[in-house]
Amino acid sequence: MSAPVLEPQFASHAQQDFARSFGMWVFLASELLFFGPLLFGYLYLRMHAPHATGMASRHTDMLLGTVNTAVLLTSSFCMALAGHAAQGNDRRRATRLLALTAALGVVFLAIKGFEWHQEFDEHLFPGVGFHPADATDPATVHGIELFFLLYFAATALHALHLTIGVSACVWLMLVLRHPPPRGPGNEAVELAGLYWHFVDVVWIFLYPLLYLTARSGG
């Protein structure tokens, strides 16, 4: 009853499902490498300017970052439940959980936006207006600026991914009402889930690097 259409290039549904989730994995491997230069740049900075990295990281808002981490982890949990519901062919329940996931995603983005706003006000956005409150010697200022450049680039790239994830949830909510072949098969929810968890995992790496580095030293 809920069998999705079988595309002509596949011999069976099993083959088609496998190809799709395998495709998603390859795609995510590729996605991960988009963050590669930023992480490499971070490593480079950390090695060449450890002091500035530490100072810079203390300018980020740890409270908001931590709240956001919790929000994102909760959303991943909802997403996992949605996948489970879809697998059990309970498409209504899956839809509701997707809505919750998307909502949490939006909350994350809102908090992130608020943080950016704060940093902007503190003149921490790289460029001509950049001047951190506590550093004066040019080398340290440069280091802090580079940190914030990587910070803004990485969090913006992450937010972009999250926005795509939220759109995928909304799209699925709208189309799950139709049964196949017009609507998607249940495995579509799981593919979206894979993507969502990936975005989550990326954040799990960004959070300690950007917020927690050198905080312990005081």
Place this chain on the structure above:
Amino acid sequence: MTSAQNDASIVDEGTAPHERREPSYLAGGYRLIDWLTTRDHKRIAVLYAISITFFFFLGGVAAALIRLELATPQGDLVSDDTYNKLFTAHGIIMVWLFLIPSIPAVLGNFLMPLMIGARDLAFPRLNLASWYLYMAGGAIVLWALLAGGVDTGWTFYTPFSSMFSNSHVVAALSGVLVLGFSSILTGLNFIVSVHTLRARGLSWFRLPLFVWANYATSLILVLATPVLAMTLVLVAIERLFQVGIFDPALGGDPLLFQHLFWFYSHPAVYIMVLPAMGVASEIIPCFARRPVFGYRFMAYAILAIAVIGFLVWGHHMFVSGQSMYAGMVFSLLSFLVAIPSAIKVFNWTATLYKGSIRFSAPMLYALGFVGLFTIGGLTGLFLASLALDVHLSDTYFVVAHFHYIMVGGSVMAYLGGIHFWWPKVTGRMYSDTWGKIAALVIFAGFNLTFFPQYLLGYAGMPRRYHSYPGEFQLLHVLSSAGAVILAVGYLMPLGYLAWSLRYGARATPNPWRATGLEWQTDSPPPEHNFAIAPVVVREPYAYTPEGP
């Protein structure tokens, strides 16, 4: 020409009741819109072929102007600024719009599903989307060139590109970024298809080497291209917001850019040459009528090249100020990558040994590829030697080296592939004589163009200069003369291949009596490739010597 059913068939047609003939993929839907919305991998390959050919000749026009300028020692044809824009346009177009997509997107798209016995790639819509991305990227690059050009060189070295150049760098970067997405999608599609859609009986070690090569290339595309994409975004950010990432004056580090750029761009040369090796590995056994020598080693060598290729980027940075120890390590690793390449050359040679060789047009191109690739590869060892590179770096020696690999190697193999599979793609035969003449003209023109450049470089002529001391003129004139011959050679196939579309004899399913699965279906193939799903029962390249 003999019939399709030949002794070398590796397919067991099973107990097919009777053949149900589907019309060819070219038959249904002639309107433009049918082509622009197609999901058939074969039609998408044709779309790519047309657009890539256009860009090849556009890049060629820039090359012609460069060579014309260099025929005299004074910079008298174009201004220095225009010259910089010319070689940048030439480099960007040739690398990103021709070399990287050519074999995978044209031949790979057409052949990969056929060779693995599949009805299409795993994601046909994605395949079409990647062609649209290619066109969009190409359009953006063209716009950047028409709006006034770019003068950074195709490597976009910072801080020049990010802070000083007052040309259309951001537009060009965006174009290259979009092109990158196109290649990532193609790579992803190939990887998934090879994993999931192989015909029954087609185990990994029965795959044609062309499939292996494109598979390894796809891994590089998927893993290296995102790094380039983000690096380009960082350059754009530095340029737009004037913040220091790569510019030392702003607290950035230019070495960081070079690391990131070459982390992509060295593997990128394997993106260009691995598929070419795949093509040669199909043509040579067929026209020597012998199985590929050391099939498994050939497959392992392909993987080894793909993997080691990720570890040698620093050989582009010997004179950049990186630490001496890093230089030594990169030098050593670069020698390592020569080993699998040499294995491949030896194995092609061994395949030829005692073969009953037929010198048809595709074979001439393939042999040309092997020869030129070998020269290019050997001179690469000069450059991988730390001490020598300090002398040769940024001279014409480098220009000659990479043209031997990329133009002598990849373009030659691409043309060989076009000739080899032309009957399959179009259902028509072309004039073998004309094909042979063109191959010889290209070979001669190529060597006359680029061999003098080795000598120039050795004598100390730096690259990217538009005027030079008079003593270099003789070699430059030879090179320019060669370029004219080369241009004629490249134009010839356009003529006789176009002619064959209308007047060529009808091709049988397997005119070369080759063993690959793609030859087991009609020429041109039906829309879904095979009437009955093939089952493979034999090892690859089961060629037997030619009968009397």
